[in-house]
Amino acid sequence: MTDPRDEGAERDATTELLVERVLTAPGLRDELATEVLPLAGGDPEARPEPRTLRSRPSGPDRLFRLTGFAAGGTTVAIMLAVGVFLSFNAADAISVAGLSFFTTTEWSPETQDFGIAAVLFGTVSIAIVAMCVAVPLALGTALLISEVAPGRFKSFLITLVDLMAAVPSVVFGLWGVFFLQESVIPVSQWISKYFGWIPVFAVTDADGVRLTDASAFTSSAFIAGIVVALMVVPTQTSVMREAFSQAPIGEREGALALGSTRWGMIQTVVLPFGRGGIIGGTMLGLGRALGETIAVYMIISPIFVINWQVLKTGSNSVSALIALRYGEASEFGLSALMAAGLVLFFITLVINFVASSIVARSRSGAQSEA
Amino acid sequence: MMTTETQTELREDELLIEPAEPTQPRTRPRTRRPDPGTTETGPKRLVRSATVSDRFNLLGAGAAAIAVSTLLFFFLTPMTGYVGWIVVSFLGFLLIYALLVSLSGNRQEVSDRILTCLLVSAGVILIFALVFVVAFALLRGLPALAHLNFFTETMKLAGPLDPLSMGGILHAIVGTLIQISIALAITIPLGIATAVFLNEIGGKFARFVRTISDAMTALPSIVAGLFVYAAVIQFITHERSGFAASLAISVMMLPIIIRASDVVLRLVPGNLREASYALGTTRWRTVWHVVLPTARSGLVTAVILGTARGIGETSPVLLTSGVTAVLNFNPFEGPMISLPLQVFDFVKSPEPNMIARGFGTAATLVLLVLLLFLIARAIGGRAPGVLSSRQQRSAAMRSAADASRITLRHMQREAAAHPIEYAVETPVEDAPVAPDPGETKPVADASPETAPEGAPDPPVRRRILPPRLDWGRLRHSLTTGRADPETPVDPDPDPDPDSDSDPQTEERSS
Structure with missing residues (x-):
């Protein structure tokens, strides 16, 4: 303006x-x-x-503007307070650790030997597993809802998926610990048995001997990833579904009129138009998966080494680290935790911004006039 | 001239009430089939349902796949496990189905069928898994929920080894309610005011605020908890409290509510705002009387969805509220546990009874969220400005009352301003037959309020009548958008001598 x-x-x-x-x-x-x-x-x-x-605004109008600016200002102030406070406190720890903060795997701030390499690796590996499970499910369900499901069933599915987005994460955590843990172990064993030649799926001890015992497969990044996947699928599905439903009707009908099958129409019209929605939805889900705390904390057994074997017991994440260590932390320890939290925040922030800009770009702006 | 103008306005009033076109019950359908002539038409083809061979393909492929995988798993190969059996069955089904379809169709048709199967199975897996997660918590929670004391007692006197008939989660329920109430008291005014600011005031700063609040949605919940823990608990209060927990929840809920309300307010049609401004309304009145009421249902939905998310937040509460087994009504002093944290705390124990309590608490939490979601659905299923039938009726009533008020005032003003213009030389008062225009006769009951004191005597004053309003019909036409079909509109435009006077006399009087 x-x-x-x-x-x-x-x-x-x-x-x-x-x-x-x-x-x-x-x-x-x-x-x-x-x-x-x-x-x-x-x-x-x-x-x-x-x-x-x-025109000069009237008295009540000036008050209205003032209130609006005050509300916006308060929101910004809260947000900036979080950011500034975190960076201010984290600066302490980062100045001590320096660049080794990103390369050290240990976490013992008391001895000045700490870094987020292991926890960040764990966070990312859990998120990647989650994406591998979530994206196909979300994509399929979004296409099912927008293209295949008939009227009433469609709105039922939409309601159900939206409802699932509101289920508390602790409930997913309970399910992961008390049900999924034991029933997914045979699957993990099977994968490691037949695909163990791929390094990521191998489960070996320190000497490289293959482990087959069920206890070697509990509390792994794989299990945590599946649970996190279920938590982020509803978000991804609704973003993708919205993008798909905006694919123009003319092109759809054109494709069908030229004799295309439904899948042909989806392939040539819906998917190209919804590409932004697919990427954006995936990234939004990724942002949530990285920040997920309580379900991960309940499932994994925390370790502080980089574990490439996603099926093997032991993983970690930044948020689980914070939940684990905040209680007994000294002032410096808290500062170190804040540094870890700040790094996590920056990562999710970047992912979210990229995602929302992709989603916004793919969306046509002709929906509202004001 | 004045009179004719008044006359046309009156006519328009009437036209508003009675649509110009009389609505006749439709006897013919709008579209007609062309005459088939001599061409033979076969039986009607069902375009939507699957053909018999399609169904056979599906059923046959399914049966064959199950048979093959059973054979493989139990007789031929050393494969075991029900997960493997399901996977092999599914793959076998896809393979055999593709084979069957390829017998009659081409490559495109095969890929279409197979991918439709994949889409449906993705949906089925997802929905099954999600429903299963919720049902799992509810089912495992049943043993604890069956005891009424679970909702009326606290864990103060109950230990981990006590049976389920002792102890309950009253303290956690109270804690959740108090914390979410404080959080709502902070986030509703702030969130909606910010959303209004973003939409109605705008400008550079608003764009900045929107960017910041978008960034805030990326804030991991544990980091929000850590912030409140370090900034509020360590610096100011030095103890964990319900208030600190509600602050952490507020930080998480605020961006959700701002974003959802922003979307809802953006959907309010711009022409409503413009109409309001065009009537000379100030900004805040436009917001207060037009924008917010139009978006009301959407705003309520936004708030309820934010509440549902806020209630389920565990990690910020974990750091800020503290764990306790006693009932605490004071959010500013002492630890105050909430439902999600209580779940987390219960299942840390290895005792089966504590785990059962944990599931019971989780079930309570899920039911609470479901309830909130259903309320949100019931309120917010509609787009902004779309009213329920009850709201529509009340709006129609208000509108009818306004219409009559405006018309009456208009009549009164006209009468007060131009008493002479209405004077006619003939009394037409309630006369069934219009009398001779040339006749002049004073009328005794000419209404005194419309006739000023010093008005000239000879032209006889006519009583000003409000326009003919048929209230039942008006209401009907407003609620349904068309005239009452039972009362046909009179073809004669001027049947009532009361409402109109003879044009000739009017010309003469002006």
């Missing part, structure tokens, strides 16, 4: 130039239908101020 005064001044300069040209051009002045009057002299003092077309 530019100040109308500025605009006025700008226009004034242009007008002046035009008028001068008209006045100086030979013969042109006589051809004009309306008489061109010279502006009020060269001196800017005499020229009338450009009129502002804004």
Whole structure:
């Protein structure tokens, strides 16, 4: 929103130039239908101020504006308070640890030997497992809802998925600990048995001997990833579904009229139009998966080494680390935890911004007029 | 001239009440089938339902797949485990189905069928898993929920080894209610005011606020808890309390409510705002009387969904509220546990009874969230400005009352301003037949309020009558948007001598 005064001044300069040209051009002045009057002299003092077309707000209106600005300001203040406070406190720990904060796997702030390499690795590995499970499910369900399901069943599915987004994470955690843990272990064993030649799926001890015992498969990043996947699927599904449902009806009907099958139509119309929604929804889900705390905390057994074997017991995440260590932390320990939290926050922030800009770009802005 | 203008306005009033076109019951359908002529038409084709061979393909592929995998698992190969059996059955089904479809269709048709199967199975897996998660908590929670004392007692006197008939989660329920109430008291005014600011005031700062609140949605919940723990508990209060927990919940809920309300307010049609401004309304009155009421149901939904999310937050509460087994009504002093944290605390214990209590608490929490969600659904299923039938009726009543008030005032003003214009030379008072225009006769009961004192005597004043309003019909036409079909509109535009006077006399009087 530019100040109308500025605009006025700008226009004034242009007008002046035009008028001068008209006045100086030979013969042109006589051809004009309306008489061109010279502006009020060269001196800017005499020229009338450009009129502002804004009315002065009334008293209650000024109060309204003030309240609005106050509310917006408060929101910003809270947010900035969180950010500034965290960075201020984290600076302590980071100045001590320096760059080794990102390369150290140990976490013992008392001995000044701490870093987030292991926990960050654990966080990312859990999130990747979650994405591998969640994205196909979300994509399939979103397509099912927007393209295949008939009317009433469709709205039922939408309601159900939206409802699932509101289920508390602790409930997912309970399910993961008391049900999924034991029933998924045979699957883990099977995967490690037949796909153990892929390093990620191998489950070996320190000497490289393959483990087959069920206890080697509990509390793994794989199990935590599945639970987190179920938690983020509803978010991803609703973003993708919205994007798919905006695919233009004309192109859809065109594809069908040319003899395409339903899948052909989806492939050529819906998926290209919904690409932004797919990427954006995936990333939004990724952001949530990275920040998930309580379900991960309940399932994993925390370790502080980089564990490439996702099926093997032991993993960690930044948020689980905070939940685990905040209680007994000294002031410096708390500062170190805040540094870890800040790094996590930055990562989710970047992912969220990229995601929402992708979603926004893919969306047509013609829905609302105001 | 004045009179004719008044006359046309009156006519318009009437037109508003009675639609110009009389609505006749429709006897013919709008579209007609062309005459089939001599062409033979076969039986009607069902385009939507699957054909017999389609169904056979599905059923046959399913049966064959189950048979094959059973054979493999139990007789031929050393494979075991029900998960493997399901996976092999599914893959076998896809393979055999593809084979069956390829017998009659081409490659496109095969891929269409197979991918539709995949989409449906993704949906089935997801819905089954999600419903199973919730049902699992509810079922395992049943033993604890069956005891009434679970809702009326606290864990103060109950130990981990005590049976389920002792102890309960009253303290956690109270804690959750208090914490969420404080959080709502903070977030509803702040969140909705911020959303209004973003939408109605705008400007550079509003864009900045929107960016910041979008960024805030990325804040991991544990970091919000850590912030409150370090900033409020360590610096100011030095103890965990319910208030600190509600602050942490507020930090999490605020961006959700701002975002949802922002979306809802953006959907309020711009022409409503413009209409309001065009009537000369100030900004805040437009917001208060037009924008917010239009978006009311959406705003309520936004708040309820935010509440549902806030109630389920565990990690910020874990750091800030503290764990206790006693009932605490004071949010500013002493630890105050909430439902999700209580779940977390219960299941840390290895005792089966504590785990059962944990599931019972989780079931309570899930039921609470479900209830909130259902309420939100019931309120917010509609787009902004779409009213329920009850709201529509009351709006129609209000509108009808307004219409009559405006018309009456208009009539009164006109009468007060131009007493002469209405004067006619003939009394047409309630006369069934219009009398001769030339006749002049004073009328005794000319209404005194419309006739100023010093008015000239000879032209006889006519009583000003309010326009003919049929209230039942008006209400009907407002609620249904069309005239009452039972009372046909009179084809004669001027049947009532009361409402109109003879045009000739009017011309003469003006």
